[in-house]
Amino acid sequence: MNFVAFERAKQGTGASRRLRNSGKTPGIVYGGSVEPQRIEVDHNALWHALKKEAFHSSVLDMELAGTTSKVLLRDVQYHPYKQLVLHIDFQRVDEKTRLHMKVPLHYSGAEESSAVKVDKCMVNPIVNELDVTCMPSDLPEFIAVDLSKLEKGASLHLKDIKLPRGVAPVIRGGQNNPVLVSVVPPLVVAEVPAADAVAPAAAADAKGKAKAKSKK
Incomplete structure (x- = not known):
């Protein structure tokens, strides 16, 4: 540009x-x-x-x-x-000096993964841009990340993706393989059987009637 x-x-x-x-x-x-x-x-x-x-x-x-x-x-x-x-x-920019830049991560393919398509998991991007170092001629506009292989119970880490040629990640805080995308299992809501749901209500109603009768 x-x-x-x-x-x-x-x-x-x-x-x-x-x-x-x-x-x-x-x-x-x-x-x-x-x-x-x-x-x-x-x-x-x-x-x-x-x-x-x-x-x-x-x-x-x-x-x-x-x-x-x-x-x-x-x-x-x-x-x-x-x-x-x-x-x-x-x-x-000096063409002979390495750059230190934040490059956007473009995620795609999550809807085609078994984690989403089969197991109905939620895919949550944790990192949206990556600190990298490279020569000016190798600086990518963005880094494409394919999520189509995601599975239930597994997260995507930095070492799971392929960086463009000449591009190296900048690691901080001792985390050499941070999580980029997490896979969250679907929330399971336990259904209460109809009979069990009616029983407490009926018991409460009977108790109320008995209390009213005793007052008379």
């Missing part, structure tokens, strides 16, 4: 406010061997781009002052209640 940015000369709270009032969003590009650079981006174009998953997880082409460079979206600041992007950060 690509977007157009413009050089931003002024900085400060007042300058940023005036920039937003003119339909632009202030931002910054940092990283690499050059100094951080202040930029501005058309707000409406940016707002629509941010709705696309790929804008958050892909290497982007940024056109600035007639030059195109590779960047990653690193941070977005939104207004608390208005549909307004207050500030945006990008990081320059």
Whole structure:
């Protein structure tokens, strides 16, 4: 994906406010061997781009002052209640340096699994994005995960899926094989036989009548 940015000369709270009032969003590009650079981006174009998953997880082409460079979206600041992007950060990409990114997981095929189709289990995704490290050229837009082999009583772990070539997971907290998807058995509701359901009601009714008779 690509977007157009413009050089931003002024900085400060007042300058940023005036920039937003003119339909632009202030931002910054940092990283690499050059100094951080202040930029501005058309707000409406940016707002629509941010709705696309790929804008958050892909290497982007940024056109600035007639030059195109590779960047990653690193941070977005939104207004608390208005549909307004207050500030945006990008990081320059070095093609020879490994990236550390969060990549979305796209699950599919659960309805075809025996866990759902036969045993009527519930499939609950626990992890929706995965921390990975890879070279910029190997960064996937998303990671597809097939759930068609799920079975009752078994969960899907990280080591159960095949990652794209050149992509390695980033493990934290000593969990080298975390659960990605859990399979929950269906809730079994015990049915009360009709005779057993009527008996307590009849007993209560008879007890009530006996109490009323004793009062007379």
